[in-house]
Amino acid sequence: MNKRRFSIIINTTIALAVVACSDAPKSAGAAATPFRVALLTPGPVSDHSWNAGAYEGLLRIRDSLGAAISNIETKTPADFEDNFRQYGAQAYRLVFGHGFEFQDAARRVAPDYPNTDFVTTSGNTTGPNLAGLEFDLANPSYLAGMIAGAMTRTGVIGVIGGTELPPVRKSFVAFEQGARRANPHVRVLTSYIGNWDDVSAGREQALAQIARGADVIFQNADAAGLGVFQAARQSAHVYVFGSNSNQNDVAPDVTLGSVVIDLPHAFLTVAREVKDGTFRGRVISLGMTDDVVSLVLNPAMTSRIPAPVLTTVDSVRAQMLRGAFSAVDTLAPVAP
Amino acid sequence: MATTARRADRWAGVVSFLDSPWAAPAVVLVVLATGAALLAAWYGVSAVSAFWFGSIGSWYGFTSGTLVRAVPLILTGLGVAIAFRAGVFNIGADGQLLAGATAAAYVGLEWSAALGHASLPAALILGTAAGALWAGVAALLRARFGVLEVISTLMLNFVATDLVAFLVRGPLQEPLHIYPQSATLPSVARLPTFGPTTQLHWGLALALVLAGAVWWFLARTAAGFRLRIVGANPFAAAVTGRVRVTRVAAWAFLASGALAGLAGAIEITAVTYALYDNLSPGYGFTAIAVAVLAGLNPVGVVFAGVLFAALETGATAMQRDAGVPSVWASVVEAALILILVAGASIRARAGNRHLRDAAS
Numbered sequence: 001m002n003k004r005r006f007s008i009i010i011n012t013t014i015a016l017a018v019v020a021c022s023d024a025p026k027s028a029g030a031a032a033t034p035f036r037v038a039l040l041t042p043g044p045v046s047d048h049s050w051n052a053g054a055y056e057g058l059l060r061i062r063d064s065l066g067a068a069i070s071n072i073e074t075k076t077p078a079d080f081e082d083n084f085r086q087y088g089a090q091a092y093r094l095v096f097g098h099g100f101e102f103q104d105a106a107r108r109v110a111p112d113y114p115n116t117d118f119v120t121t122s123g124n125t126t127g128p129n130l131a132g133l134e135f136d137l138a139n140p141s142y143l144a145g146m147i148a149g150a151m152t153r154t155g156v157i158g159v160i161g162g163t164e165l166p167p168v169r170k171s172f173v174a175f176e177q178g179a180r181r182a183n184p185h186v187r188v189l190t191s192y193i194g195n196w197d198d199v200s201a202g203r204e205q206a207l208a209q210i211a212r213g214a215d216v217i218f219q220n221a222d223a224a225g226l227g228v229f230q231a232a233r234q235s236a237h238v239y240v241f242g243s244n245s246n247q248n249d250v251a252p253d254v255t256l257g258s259v260v261i262d263l264p265h266a267f268l269t270v271a272r273e274v275k276d277g278t279f280r281g282r283v284i285s286l287g288m289t290d291d292v293v294s295l296v297l298n299p300a301m302t303s304r305i306p307a308p309v310l311t312t313v314d315s316v317r318a319q320m321l322r323g324a325f326s327a328v329d330t331l332a333p334v335a336p
Numbered sequence: 337m338a339t340t341a342r343r344a345d346r347w348a349g350v351v352s353f354l355d356s357p358w359a360a361p362a363v364v365l366v367v368l369a370t371g372a373a374l375l376a377a378w379y380g381v382s383a384v385s386a387f388w389f390g391s392i393g394s395w396y397g398f399t400s401g402t403l404v405r406a407v408p409l410i411l412t413g414l415g416v417a418i419a420f421r422a423g424v425f426n427i428g429a430d431g432q433l434l435a436g437a438t439a440a441a442y443v444g445l446e447w448s449a450a451l452g453h454a455s456l457p458a459a460l461i462l463g464t465a466a467g468a469l470w471a472g473v474a475a476l477l478r479a480r481f482g483v484l485e486v487i488s489t490l491m492l493n494f495v496a497t498d499l500v501a502f503l504v505r506g507p508l509q510e511p512l513h514i515y516p517q518s519a520t521l522p523s524v525a526r527l528p529t530f531g532p533t534t535q536l537h538w539g540l541a542l543a544l545v546l547a548g549a550v551w552w553f554l555a556r557t558a559a560g561f562r563l564r565i566v567g568a569n570p571f572a573a574a575v576t577g578r579v580r581v582t583r584v585a586a587w588a589f590l591a592s593g594a595l596a597g598l599a600g601a602i603e604i605t606a607v608t609y610a611l612y613d614n615l616s617p618g619y620g621f622t623a624i625a626v627a628v629l630a631g632l633n634p635v636g637v638v639f640a641g642v643l644f645a646a647l648e649t650g651a652t653a654m655q656r657d658a659g660v661p662s663v664w665a666s667v668v669e670a671a672l673i674l675i676l677v678a679g680a681s682i683r684a685r686a687g688n689r690h691l692r693d694a695a696s
Contacts, residue, residue, distance in 0.1 A: 038656075072656045075617045077608040079652065082401060082535070086656060089396070100515050104610065163505070165514060194505065 037061050037094045037271055038087045039071040040080060040102060049222070049245060054098040054121070057267025064268055065275055080105035088113030094274045096121065096133075096267065100165075106130055117274050119284070122167065126281045133270060136287030137171035137243070139320045140259045140295035141218070142327035143313050144241045145178025147256060148216040149186050150309040151239065152179075158189040158214035160205050160228055162196035162221040171243070171259065174327040175218050182309070189214050193224045202227030210235050216256070219243060229254065239301075248298035256305065257297040266292045288320055360631060363675050364643065371668045375660070383658040390653020391646040400535035401649035402642060404607065408433065408599040408616075410543040410641035412623035414550050415595035417632045421554060422588030423567040428474060428489025429596040430620025431496035432467040436597025438500060439466035440604040441508065441518050441611035444525030455525040460601045467597015468590045470496065475589035479582050485589070493620070501613050508611060518611040527606035537606035544638065546595065551634040563588050596620060625673050644669060 037058065045055035055071060062069045070087070074080050080102050087095045088109060094117050097106050103123035110118045110130040123132035148157045157179055159172040172190065179186045189212060191205045202224035206217055210231060219228040220243035229251035232238040242250065242258035266286050273279040286292035295317075302310065319325035353359060376384045385393075392398045412429040419426035426432075440463035448455040474492060477483035501516070503509075508518045529537045554560040565573045566584045573579040599619065604611065626644055630636030651665030 070656055070659070072652065073662070074652075076614055077610070077612050078404070078603070079617075081607075082404075082649075083652070083656060085400070085535075086390075086653070090657075101517065101612065104517075104520065163516070 034093075035065060035275055036068045036070070036090075036092045037096075038069065038092045039096045039098060040074050040083055041071065041098045042074065042101060044073055045071065051098065053245070053261075053263030054096065054267065057264035058096075060264045060268050061271040065271055067271065067275075077101070077105060081109060084109040084118065085112070088116045092116055094119065094271055096270075097123070100124075103132070117279050117281075119270055122165070124166075124283055126283060128281050130281050131270075131279070132283040133266065134167055134283055134285050135261045135266065135293055136285045137167060137220075137259050137261075137293055138174035138327040139288040140293055141171040141174040142178035142181075143295045143317055143320075144218060144257060144259060145175035145180075146182045146313055146316065147178075147305060147309060148175070148218065148239075148241065149179030149182030151256070151305065152183065152186060152216050153237065154213040154215050155183065155185060156187045156189065156213035156215065158191070158206075158209035158217040160202065160209070160217060160219045160221055160225070161190075161192045162224055163194060164192050168220050171220060172218070175241075177327055182312075187213075193221055196222040196224055198224050199227040199230070203231045206231030207235075210238055215239065216241070220259075226250065246296055248296065248300075252298060252300045255298050256301050257295055260294055260296045262292050262294070266290075289323065359679065360629065360636070360676065363679065364629075364672060367668060367672050367675060371664070371671075375654075375664065379658060379660050383654050383660045386657035386660075387650040387654045390657065391650030396534075397649065397653065398646075399530075401653075402646045403540055404535050404537070404645075405649055406642045406645035407537075407539045407543050407606075408603055408619045409622055409626050409645055410547060410638055411599035411602070412596045412619050413626035413630065413637040413641050414543075414547055414634055415592040415599075416620075416623045416627040417630065417634060417637055418550060418554075418563075418588050418595070419592035420627060421567045421632050422563045422585050423570060424475075424478075424585050424589050424592065425486045426471065426474070426489050426589060426592045427486060427624060428471065428492050428620065429592070429599075429623045430616055430618060431489065431493035432470045432593040432596035433600035433603070433616055433620050434493075434496040434500050435470035435593075436463035436467040436600030437604045437615055438496075438503060438508075438600075438611060439463045439597070440601035441521070444521040444605060445508070445519055448522045448525045451524075453524055455522075456527060456605060459525050459605055460527075460598065463601025463604070464594045464598040467600065468594040470597065471589050471593020475586045475593075478589070479586045500611065500615065504611055504613060510610075516613060521605065521609045525605060526609060527602060529606070535607075537602075539602035539606050542598075542602070543641075546598075547634050547638045554634065559584075596623075622669075625669060629672060629676060 039054055039058045041051040041054055043051045045051045058069050058071055061067045072083055074083055080097065084095060084097070084105055097118065097120040100120065100122040103120045103125040106118045106120050107125050107127065107130065110127050114129055116129065118130045119133050121133045125132060159175060161168040161172065176188045179188065189209045191209060193201050193205055202221055206228040209217060215237055216239045217228055217232065218241040219225040221228065222244065225242065229240055232240045232254040233251055238254065239256045240251065240254050241256055242248065244261050246260045247258045248255050269286060269290060269292065270284060288294060316325060372384050390397045391402050412433060415429055416426060440459040443459040443462050444455060447458065451458055470492060474485050474488040477488050478485045504516045504518055510517055510519045527537050527539055529535060554564060562579050562584050566579060566581050570581045574581045603615065608615065622644055626637060626640040630640040647665040647668060651662040654660040654664070655662040
């Protein structure tokens with residue numbers, strides 16, 4: 001009896017499964033949409049940060065360019081390559097890998113799918129259909145540096161990074177340049193936390209800099225950077241500049257401003273190139289003049305910044321946007 | 337009295353079904369079909385179709401997706417099965433896999449110039465040894481001091497994860513010292529794929545041969561028999577005076593780690609070609625589910641490994657092509673395990689009742 005009942009259940013379910021599978025056409029390969037864009041993220045797109053920005057960019061590509069979109073969260077290097085291949089095989093026009101970690105897989109896959117363009121955020125690997133996307137933080141960092149140099153009472157300011165990635169270092173060098181323009185004798189302390197997520201390590205580094213006299217700190221350390229805000233809050237007269245996303249609301253009482261990357265706009269800019277056929281494999285660097293990166297001051301704190309400083313910053317910003325002036329884009333430290 | 341008899345009768349039917357070799361496949365089919373039906377109801381047929389073509393319904397999906405993913409699951413699953421058969425609860429396969437991956441990456445990067453074509457075998461062998469060594473720490477603690485291996489192996493997972501994180505930012509970091517990953521292995525240290533158009537590599541053959549070897553060892557050799565009695569009842573095994581329980585368990589522990597280490601070495605030499613953070617998406621933990629689903633049978637491990645790999649690649653395809661959250665596959669995996677564990681417990685209880693009835 002039991003066996004018979006089981007066999008009935010099994011037969012029914014097999015029949016169901018067969019029906020479910022057989023009437024499914026290969027919808028994936030045969031869609032008629034001409035422009036399709038895909039995104040691989042290293043984490044969930046609900047993170048309100050790095051991945052969320054990329055996903056928002058994908059949605060903007062859909063809405064502005066009428067693209068069909070697909071996204072996937074990938075966890076391991078094996079997943080990266082497999083998903084690049086799958087999108088390539090389905091003839092997606094543009095595939096983003098959102099992080100430097102995607103570039104090895106992209107380099108292996110790109111030659112096999114010449115009709116698909118691959119872009120890795122923060123990557124520096126290039127090929128005929130493979131580009132890196134990097135953000136030029138130099139100009140807005142320079143502006144932040146000008147404010148920091150003008151506001152320091154001790155003559156010591158600090159920069160704290162997650163790890164020593166080239167864009168982070170360039171941003172810090174520009175910050176130092178800006179600070180020297182405002183105060184030629186300023187001393188700059190530099191620390192790297194060693195990761196991007198250890199909040200307490202970020203706090204320790206900031207407290208150490210504060211103990212050495214730093215009273216304005218520019219941080220670029222994602223989640224670990226939250227510790228820098230904590231350290232500033234528990235010390236008197238210490239200000240912070242944030243990076244990457246608008247962090248002015250994280251600690252409105254100590255944050256002067258943030259160097260903000262507009263990820264959605266950057267993604268849209270790249271997708272537009274691909275759609276227009278002007279895309280070339282290279283390191284795409286998007287900065288202030290592309291409307292992708294900007295210094296956003298914290299409205300709650302602008303009253304603390306002396307008016308002449310703000311005026312100078314505004315005029316330098318205008319020069320930068322006109323192309324009349326630019327922070328030196330370099331990895332080398334500034335000569336004192 | 338009549339009701340009791342009828343109830344016993346009903347249990348007997350269930351027990352006889354659960355004892356038959358068809359029990360596990362039947363449960364799997366029922367759960368999969370239920371999952372597919374629910375999916376189709378919620379997300380439409382396109383989700384089921386994406387799952388099907390991404391996992392086993394297309395040649396590329398099956399060979400380059402599912403089977404590639406199955407290799408580490410089969411090898412770690414075999415490792416877990418051997419340990420569990422000997423009564424050793426090694427839940428540290430993930431750490432042992434990372435140890436193997438690290439050793440293989442080191443050999444492939446640092447010694448390949450000197451070793452030439454011996455690099456690949458050296459990477460695989462030393463990876464295997466590193467996995468055994470990592471398990472050996474827990475095995476030694478268990479044999480000497482009676483430290484519970486459930487605790488020690490779990491803790492060693494974290495040590496291995498952080499050790500890899502340190503190495504890819506320190507001694508093994510790529511030459512530019514920008515990204516937290518190692519350099520890429522030279523081609524002499526890579527395990528070849530079956531052809532230019534496929535991702536499927538020779539690790540699959542290795543995994544299948546080892547599954548056969550483990551089956552033969554457990555079922556057909558005296559040492560395998562001793563291992564099984566140690567697992568079934570260590571006290572009885574000790575009483576025979578012929579079985580050195582501690583030693584047999586320790587060897588099973590080492591073999592278990594060795595298989596996980598080989599899995600890691602294969603991932604490095606055949607799939608990623610470099611050491612990274614997040615190298616393993618929890619292969620060592622899925623391996624426990626694979627081994628349990630297979631009833632700790634080495635041949636069953638092959639099928640269970642392919643099944644779990646198909647679930648995961650199918651779920652990825654579903655997210656990619658139909659926008660369905662990939663956690664769906666985890667729900668199906670969990671449902672499978674729950675039902676099978678419940679089934680085993682029913683079988684055990686009903687078996688006891690049977691014995692009592694027979695005795696009275």
